[in-house]
Amino acid sequence: MVDLLAESAQFLTQTYTELAWTGLAERLSAVRAEIARSGSYTLTPQELAHGCRLAWRHSTRCVGRAYWQSLRVRDLRHVTEPQDVFAALVEHLRLSYNGGLIQPTISVFGPGVRVLNDQLIRYAGYVRADGSVLGDPQNVALTSRLRALGWAGGSGTPFDVLPLAIEQRGQVHLFELPPDAVQEVPITHPDHPWFAELAWRRAGQFGPCPPGWTLRWHALPVISNLRLEIGGLSFGCAPFSGWYLETEIGARNLADAGRYDLLPEVARALGLNMSSERTLWRDRALIELNAAVLSSFDAAGVRLSDHHTVTRHFVRFEARERALGRAVYGRWSWLVPPLSPATTAVYHRQYEDVELTPNFFPAEGGGCPVH
């Protein structure tokens, strides 16, 4: 049981104090009365906005928290019908993408509705007859769930965008995202034209690469299955997005053996000596893959962090918070980038992992983990 009185008082006190708002005592007694009368209370739009920003600031796994104050908050608490939620999510994709100058954005919807996909944009993972996977192996379970819910399947490329499953009152509704809402960046390498064909070659194909198979990633990560908690209140549908960090794509999504697994193909095409681990062919391939992600996003004019800059900003954020008398908690294994970790300052620091609220939590009844 949440102690709504205590949680609301704690959140409002923190918010009014941090933002130097007046009228805390009046607000607290109004909220107390509202809870006594109705069993719950309603945040003002301004309180909601700060609550969302605090949820980001408190996210111990996020290395991009230096920008927490820039979060744009869309107050959509009056929206609960699946069709309307979907339309607002499409709008979210457009607003947050912002022509490439990605604007961190959260959309907070009303009660009783949620998105089953763990991110708004996900590539299908189809299991082939021989057990191998076409597409993103991480999304095999989501893909078969959507198939079971009636999705006919995509066009059979490694980058088929999955439909959204929006649940309300035990009913699941499927929606296809309009292609122009799904911005993607073609991944190419300034020195190696074959880079665009990596997924095609990885699948053992030799002919000309069909357009649907050229290497790419989507511009916007939009986490859509976490529950947002503010002042004891829960928001089950509150998708949020920021810009990518290059290693998420180049050192994990496209590189992990359990994901697109492109390192062997990159190494082969680079002509590296793969006869022994000691030639460091994996490491060399990894560097080129990350270089390709960085230069591709730059060429496309789409905002993306690199791991050196984002960690430097993170350490600066820690100092700023400390100067304001606030502790910064973190999960070391998530903050440290998966590429050249010890070249970044966060590697050499220690973090205590404490979950403060407001924050984002796994949805009730479980959900897919966010990577």
Ligand code: ARG
């Ligand atoms: N790691 C996840 C992915 O590769 C995205 C998590 C959120 N990342 C972010 N930069 N906001 O899709």
